[in-house]
Amino acid sequence: MNKKKSVTISDIAKRVGMTTITVSRALSKPDLVKPATLARILEVARELDYVPNAFARGLKRSESLIIGVITASVDNPFYSEMIKAISREAKQHGYTIMLVDTDELEELESKAVDTLLGYRVAGIILSPVSDEPSYQPDYLERLGNGKTPVVLLDRTIHDSPFSRVVLDNYHSGIQAAHYLLRQTPDLKRLLVLTGPAHSRITVERLKGLREVLADHPHIQVEVQAGDYTLMPSYLHTLDYLAEHTAPDAIMGFNQLITLGALRALRMHNIPHDSLTICGIDRLPFADIFGVPIACVAHDASLAGSSAVRLLLDRLEDPYKPRDKVVITGVLENG
Structure with missing residues (x-):
């Protein structure tokens, strides 16, 4: 099976009926080319699936x-x-x-x-x-x-x-749920801070978590979707704490999400060890500062x-x- 030949500036020039110099200028310095000429060259470049080669032209x-x-x-x-x-x-x-x-x-x-x-x-x-x-x-x-x-x-x-x-995200959700139940036998309220709601990672981790908690219908699970950064989880936790007392447990779906929750707890002067916290993946250097947060860690x-x-x-x-x-x-x- 022959590999598809790479498209060159010469190929584009032949198609548009212009010189290679004009085509090269349009692709490298578009402000120096007439708008109509530029539009035609770019249109053909897209049609031919042209990708500029940043290395020497003879590089295989x-x-x-x-x-x-x-x-x-x-x-x-x-x-x-x-x-x-x-x-x-x-x-x-x-x-x-x-x-x-x-x-x-x-x-x-x-x-x-x-x-x-x-x-x-x-x-x-x-x-x-x-x-x-x-x-x-x-x-x-x-x-x-x-x-x-x-x-x-x-x-x-x-x-x-x-x-x-x-990552085996479904299995991670299962492991985290079992830990939360072992650590907090009287668990009644659980705050879960996730990534985007429709993310495959979020869906699979929630699926594992909910499967285990299905046998414990008395547990109230509050799910707050955000992204995989710190700020949304920080704000969601602040909002939750403004309307409720601290939950019995918090689960963060990655390190930055867990850190956001910890930051919000600190803002409300709630000691992190006064409730159960479990995250996905390690908090960097947490042990150095005496904050050994439980987590399901992936290599x-x-x-x-x-x-x-x-x-x-x-x-x-x-x-x-x-x-x-x-x-x-x-x-x-x-």
Whole structure:
């Protein structure tokens, strides 16, 4: 099976009937080109699926020793640990990484994909801005042509053809629920702070939690959906505490969410050890400050290194079937 030939500036120039100089200027310095000319060139570039090559024109894709990494947020400690593991594993195989932080913005994610394709990276490890079933980004077709191997990490894109490394979120919800019941036998009110309501991660963690709590119908479960950052959980917890006494227990769906809840408790002068708290994944350096919060911890380093190995497998055999690695969490400080 022959690989699709990369589209060049010359191909675009032939299609629009202009010189390569004009096309090159339109793509690199659009302000120097007449609007009508620019519009025509950009239209043809999109039709031909042109991706600018940031390396020398003679560079073959098979010679690239760069792995592109796209992450939704380097602020997340779990993601930082995964990225470190990706870099370490890549170096062991002679690769370096090119990291792009999309700051949870869809348009930046799309640009990041184009940038990495332009650099002719060997492959891409992608943690998308959303894992909601409705999220179908415009770059899927560009990545799905099979020329550049892709591995999804933690968050996945619904019904996409890529290999993936995911967490066992359902099992994590089950473990957290059992801990909360053991730690608080008289549990009556539970505040659950989650990521986006339709996120696959949120849905699976809630599913595991509710399955265990189904045998305890007297427990009042208050679910507050936000995102995977600190501020929404902080505000939700503040609002809850303004209207209610402290709950018997709080569960946070990642480290930043748990930290937001702890911050709100502190604002209300409620000691963190006066109620049961359980989170997903470790709070960084919490033990140093004498705050050993129970959590279901996933091995972020294993997740990152596994993503690199899946990518290398695809580079070795481009036609290998889609693969999947599942990282199971372990209860700590519980």
